[in-house]
Amino acid sequence: MDQVTVITGCAIATVDSRGTEYREGYVVIRGNRIDAVGAGEPPEPVAGAQGIRRIDGSGCLLTPGLVNTHHHLYQWITRGLAADNTLFEWLTTLYPIWAGIDEDAVRVAATGALAALARTGCTTTTDHHYVFPREGGDLLGAEITAAAEVGLRFHPCRGSMDLGASAGGLPPDHVVESLDAILAASAEAVARWHDPSFDAMVRIALAPCSPFSVTPELLRESAALAREVGVRLHTHLAETIDEQDYCAQTFGCTPAQYMEQLGWLGPDVWYAHAVHLDDAAIETMAGTGTGVAHCPTSNARLGAGVARIADLVRAGVPVGLGVDGAASNEASSMIEEPRNALLWARNRGGPRAMTVRTALELATMGGARVLGRAAEIGSIEVGKLADLALWRLDTAAHAGIEDPVVALLLGSPPPLAALLVNGREVVREGEVRTVAMDTVATEVAQAQVALRAKAG
Known part of the structure; x- marks a missing residue:
């Protein structure tokens, strides 16, 4: 018989299409799916059932779990470096260090990064892993193992680079792969790990890194392969003025125009950052359903x-939020991203540019849409997967803020009373229950020292 979990006494922001909210309500979970949601007390027979797990949500706000649409988990062991550099300077500083990663380093880094995400309300995360040293081992497998241990729903993107510095690209030659090797590894990753089922915990996407680190042939062939095997496509795009200048000089067009020429448009594609877009690019993306992973903190x-x-x-345009790599967002706090998205939008467009609830939607349903999972996650509705964040707002820092959604996003980042992923409790009262955080912290520190020593 499926485990039954009942959360009661909490405010609820469902983030459904009607914006339904309850000042005090309940959610009933059977197995890994939401069975009921409403105001007041849960109906019989649940209210009197025996042997069910009960979570008292008094003083809390229940939201859908947050969805992280762009990350680089391996960077958790290279945080704090090149802190005052431009993107291109930052990359050229870190590439020689990243060239030393191996299977164990990636497992340690991913475990630390995923646990940090869990503590900040994230239930589903992507990862864009594009550095595959020749002697590194099974790097994608290492982070998939880490995600299963921590307990997050995971969309790893098999990234790639085939344009080294000697051929006019940015990355050093020793961290790029050949086109044939990339395509073979990409097909293998999909065959080995991709799960298209409704409640999948792992789905694969293909993700050549960026216009300045891959060839046009890799972009075309990756798109063809992804569409043949039925997975999504991801890349960095229009992140900086340097990239815009590179595309103008190399391809004679904008980054968005370049990707359009190569078939990288459609509801199966999402771009990370998309900072520097003109009106024509936005119109084209909207018309084709091409998505964006907005990373305000990293930007x-x-x-x-x-x-x-x-x-x-x-x-x-479908828009979700992302923390981006930990080397350009050392906190990697998913709950800070909707706040920062809201503040930057208003800073650019004025006080009515974005509402608080739109910011929450970007962090939940927005991300679900970008990842093609709007029918499964992103809102609290009957039949959807039980990926839920219960935020404790009865703290001194939140006292006196009447609107719980405003308290969540504009007040101090609150502790989690509970985080459920696929119906499983991953966080309780701010503590990750699935991994030993003291051990994780020690391993992360040791891995960073070892990696920097390897780089000389």
Whole structure:
């Protein structure tokens, strides 16, 4: 018989299409799916059932779990480096260090990064892993193992680079792969791990890194392969002025125009950052359903610019949020991303550019749409998967803020009373229950020292 979990006494922001909210309500979970949601007390026979797990949500706000649409988990063991550099300077500083990663380093880094995400309300995360040293071992497998241990729903993107510095690209030659090797590894990753089922915990996407680190042939062939095997496509795009200048000089067009020429448009594609877009690019993306992973904290950390998120949302472009790699967002706090998205949107477009509830939607349903999982996650509705974040708002820091959604996003980041992923409790009262955090912290520190020593 399926485990029954009942959460009661909490405010609820369902983030459904009607914006339904309850000042005090309940959610009933059977197995890994939401069975009932409503105001007041749960109906019989649940209210009197025996042997069910009960979570008292008094003083809390229940939201859908947050969805992280862009990350680089391996960077958790290279945080704090090149802190005052531009993106291109930052990359050239870190590539020689990243060239030393191996299977064990990636497992440690991914475990630390995923646990940090869990503590900040994230239930589903992507990862864009594009550095595959020749002697590194099974790097994608290492992070998939880590995600299963921590307990998050995981969309790893098999990234790639085939344009080294000697051929005019940015990455050093020793961290790029051949086109044939990339395509073979990409097909193998999909065959080995991709799960298209409704409640899948792992889905694969294909993700050549960026216009300045891959060839046009890799972009074309990856798109063809992804569509043949039925997975999504992801890449960095229009992140900085440097990238815009590179595309103008190398291809004679903008980054968005370049990707359009190569078939990288459609509801199966999402771009990370998309900071520097003109009106024509936004219109094209809206018309084709091409999505965006907005990374406001990382964009600010690297000084990349302020994305036109209010314009993208208004145009109908699918937009989710991402923390980006931990080396350009050391906190990697998913709950800070909707707040920062809201603040940057208003800073650019004025006080009405974005509402608090739109910001929450970007972090939940927006991300679900970008990842093609809007029917499964992103809102609290009957039949959807039980990926839920219960935020404790009865703290001194939140006292006196009447609106719980405003308290969540504009007040101090609150502790989690509970985080459920696929019906499983991953966090309780701010503590990750699935991994030993003291051990994880020690391993992360040791891995960073070892990796930097390897780089010399």
